[in-house]
Amino acid sequence: MDARPAFPTRWFPLLLATPQMLIVFLFFLWPAVKAIAWSFYLVRPFGNGSRFVGLDNYLRILTDDSFYASLRATLVFTAGSTLLAVTIALALAACLELDVRAKRLLRSIFIWPYAVAGVVVGIVLKVLINPVTGLLAFLNQLWPGVWAPHLIGAQAMLALIAAFAWTQVPLNFILFSAALQRIPADLMGAAAIDGAGPWRRFIDIQLPMIAPALLLAGVINVIEAFTHGFGLVDALTQGGPGRSTAILAYQIYSDGFIGLDLSGSSALSVVLMLFIVALTLLQLRFFRQGAGRW
Amino acid sequence: MISLILGLLLLLAIPRAPAASFEFWSSHAGAMAQAVRQLCAGFNAAQQQHQVRCVVPGTYEQTMQKTIATYRAAQQPALVEIYDVGTLDMMLSGAIVPVHQLMADHGYRVDWQDYLPAIRGYYTDAQGQFDSLPFNVSTAVLYLNTDQLRQAGISTLPSTWRELEQTARQLRAAGQTCPLVSDFNPWILLEQVSTIEGAPIADHDNGHQGLAAHYLFDQGLHLRFMQQLQRWHQQHLLVEAAATRTGRHTLAFTTGECAMLFDSTSAWHAIARSGLPHVAVRPLPIHADGQRHNSVPGGASLWVMKGFDRQVYAAVAAFIAYLQQPQNQRLLARQTGYLPVTRQVAAQIMDDPDHYPAAVVAGIHSLDAASQPGVGPRLGFFPQLRLAWTEQVQMALSGQQDMAQALSKARQRGDALLQRFRLTYAGPDPAPSP
Numbered sequence: 142m143d144a145r146p147a148f149p150t151r152w153f154p155l156l157l158a159t160p161q162m163l164i165v166f167l168f169f170l171w172p173a174v175k176a177i178a179w180s181f182y183l184v185r186p187f188g189n190g191s192r193f194v195g196l197d198n199y200l201r202i203l204t205d206d207s208f209y210a211s212l213r214a215t216l217v218f219t220a221g222s223t224l225l226a227v228t229i230a231l232a233l234a235a236c237l238e239l240d241v242r243a244k245r246l247l248r249s250i251f252i253w254p255y256a257v258a259g260v261v262v263g264i265v266l267k268v269l270i271n272p273v274t275g276l277l278a279f280l281n282q283l284w285p286g287v288w289a290p291h292l293i294g295a296q297a298m299l300a301l302i303a304a305f306a307w308t309q310v311p312l313n314f315i316l317f318s319a320a321l322q323r324i325p326a327d328l329m330g331a332a333a334i335d336g337a338g339p340w341r342r343f344i345d346i347q348l349p350m351i352a353p354a355l356l357l358a359g360v361i362n363v364i365e366a367f368t369h370g371f372g373l374v375d376a377l378t379q380g381g382p383g384r385s386t387a388i389l390a391y392q393i394y395s396d397g398f399i400g401l402d403l404s405g406s407s408a409l410s411v412v413l414m415l416f417i418v419a420l421t422l423l424q425l426r427f428f429r430q431g432a433g434r435w
Numbered sequence: 436m437i438s439l440i441l442g443l444l445l446l447l448a449i450p451r452a453p454a455a456s457f458e459f460w461s462s463h464a465g466a467m468a469q470a471v472r473q474l475c476a477g478f479n480a481a482q483q484q485h486q487v488r489c490v491v492p493g494t495y496e497q498t499m500q501k502t503i504a505t506y507r508a509a510q511q512p513a514l515v516e517i518y519d520v521g522t523l524d525m526m527l528s529g530a531i532v533p534v535h536q537l538m539a540d541h542g543y544r545v546d547w548q549d550y551l552p553a554i555r556g557y558y559t560d561a562q563g564q565f566d567s568l569p570f571n572v573s574t575a576v577l578y579l580n581t582d583q584l585r586q587a588g589i590s591t592l593p594s595t596w597r598e599l600e601q602t603a604r605q606l607r608a609a610g611q612t613c614p615l616v617s618d619f620n621p622w623i624l625l626e627q628v629s630t631i632e633g634a635p636i637a638d639h640d641n642g643h644q645g646l647a648a649h650y651l652f653d654q655g656l657h658l659r660f661m662q663q664l665q666r667w668h669q670q671h672l673l674v675e676a677a678a679t680r681t682g683r684h685t686l687a688f689t690t691g692e693c694a695m696l697f698d699s700t701s702a703w704h705a706i707a708r709s710g711l712p713h714v715a716v717r718p719l720p721i722h723a724d725g726q727r728h729n730s731v732p733g734g735a736s737l738w739v740m741k742g743f744d745r746q747v748y749a750a751v752a753a754f755i756a757y758l759q760q761p762q763n764q765r766l767l768a769r770q771t772g773y774l775p776v777t778r779q780v781a782a783q784i785m786d787d788p789d790h791y792p793a794a795v796v797a798g799i800h801s802l803d804a805a806s807q808p809g810v811g812p813r814l815g816f817f818p819q820l821r822l823a824w825t826e827q828v829q830m831a832l833s834g835q836q837d838m839a840q841a842l843s844k845a846r847q848r849g850d851a852l853l854q855r856f857r858l859t860y861a862g863p864d865p866a867p868s869p
Contacts, residue, residue, distance in 0.1 A: 186524060274680050
């Protein structure tokens with residue numbers, strides 16, 4: 142049987158796809174090509190000239206301490222927020238699978254935070270972490286100076302991780318909830334009759350069966366943290382104190398748009414792009430392997 | 436009847452005169468935005484020939500980004516307000532018509548010599564000609580809550596750093612938890628303080644003599660000053676804005692949480708509106724053994740962009756002449772706390788100080804009253820140097836390194852930035868853009 146849809150000519154489907162392809166080209170491919178080109182030049186902001194410097198921009202980045210500081214911040218931020226977001230979402234989803242009252246209501250409440258923009262979360266959190274009036278200000282009354290996220294990088298990073306995880310939990314929750322509901326009730330019932338408690342059932346049945354969803358959520362969270370942590374950092378810490386929260390996405394913005402260093406910023410974004418391509422390839426590999434097993 | 440309506444519609448559709456209209460971008464909210472709107476409306480009402488459309492594209496930084504983007508797309512505004520640190524980029528952009536040339540071409544005789552020397556020193560090119568029109572000029576001053584000072588038994592206001600420290604100590608002893616607040620902004624602590632003391636932060640005349648400059652701020656006056664500031668911070672005489680209730684330095688002062696504040700003269704409006712009954716404003720202190728130099732003009736200036744026809748430029752020139760009129764400079768000063776730009780208007784204000792904001796009077800003192808000239812820094816990739824300085828100073832304040840190390844690291848990063856800026860703009864005939 143011929144599974145292909147019937148089109149009058151070969152070019153017709155291409156014509157239908159043109160607007161979409163044009164948009165992809167204009168807003169995704171062209172800027173990426175431009176960034177790669179600029180990363181080999183020293184570019185004047187107003188475009189009245191530029192100078193080819195080959196790999197100099199990359200060499201400079203790779204020998205610069207502040208790049209490694211950014212990289213470290215990015216990795217800590219990504220790993221921390223992904224781990225936290227996956228764990229919390231998993232706990233919430235698993236608990237809702239137990240017989241809970243108001244299951245539907247809770248489910249929609251857990252999804253809400255997804256609608257809140259990163260910048261808004263940042264502004265709210267800025268109030269919450271204030272060392273004089275915020276949630277943890279009582280610590281300073283007990284031990285003066287112990288809670289100072291504006292001076293202590295690790296505390297600023299913790300706040301950032303908590304905030305970003307908060308925005309990621311809803312999507313993970315939906316994924317995990319859906320995966321858990323796909324598990325046949327017979328299986329769970331049989332295990333219960335055999336005397337397996339909720340925890341045993343979770344470890345031996347539910348967790349292995351939703352492994353693909355866990356992996357998918359993990360990969361999505363990692364890529365989100367790499368690319369979309371920017372709004373939150375801008376609103377909450379501006380990369381400070383002392384560059385401790387200057388994740389790569391924020392550094393690219395700050396170099397390119399505030400510092401007007403288009404070439405350095407381009408080289409940095411190409412590096413970030415390579416990271417993300419590598420991550421995506423890794424994800425594809427995992428899924429292909431996984432498809433056979435699960 | 437129908438023909439009458441059609442006739443009226445036709446009349447409306449025909450432009451009334453060959454009027455040139457142009458767009459002017461400025462980047463303000465609040466009192467300054469209101470003053471700009473008033474100036475634009477005043478210009479449009481004053482004559483029939485020209486029209487200005489005043490647009491607010493965003494913050495200073497966003498306006499710079501959008502100016503670059505629109506220029507590259509040939510959609511730029513004719514006149515745009517760019518912040519002080521963008522000055523060198525604009526001068527080297529090849530995208531502007533120098534304002535002195537524009538005014539001369541259109542037959543306006545402007546007395547450029549009447550501009551305050553500190554402003555001339557900052558905004559003119561190597562030939563001493565104005566490339567842009569200084570518009571909203573501010574400078575850093577010290578705000579004091581005199582009620583709180585009086586309660587602590589202080590009657591004389593500090594004018595040296597030592598007196599300021601003494602005042603802060605007395606306030607602290609009298610139970611004030613936040614004697615002095617600062618957001619540790621390099622614009623004030625690095626640029627203004629150094630210039631007022633006559634200590635350049637970079638060689639080659641703070642960058643005015645070409646692109647080959649190197650930074651000097653990791654030694655001498657600035658290092659000593661920052662070490663002293665760090666001691667004040669440790670002793671809780673100086674509180675970081677982020678460690679106050681509101682997290683913002685101006686608000687920390689207006690809410691009465693802090694008794695003294697370093698801020699721009701343009702913060703005056705927010706402070707006056709807050710209802711604090713007794714606020715005094717003074718120029719930033721100096722060291723007792725130093726001599727006071729002119730401070731640096733901050734704020735922004737107006738740049739005329741390339742790419743328009745003569746009619747549009749005639750309108751722009753008329754608008755610039757309008758903005759320079761003494762009554763319009765005075766309007767800006769009175770409503771916003773920004774400073775006048777010409778000596779004539781500065782003198783008028785100093786003759787009648789009670790009718791102007793105290794911040795404007797202190798600002799003119801700081802920018803002009805000194806007999807010594809002072810030249811503010813005009814250096815490449817300067818916004819990034821400010822970030823590097825802030826990063827390193829934050830790490831010093833949190834005790835991860837000492838202040839000397841912090842400033843030395845910031846200087847190294849700054850020198851690398853200057854070198855790259857030099858390379859970016861070096862060469863008589865660079866390759867075309869990719």
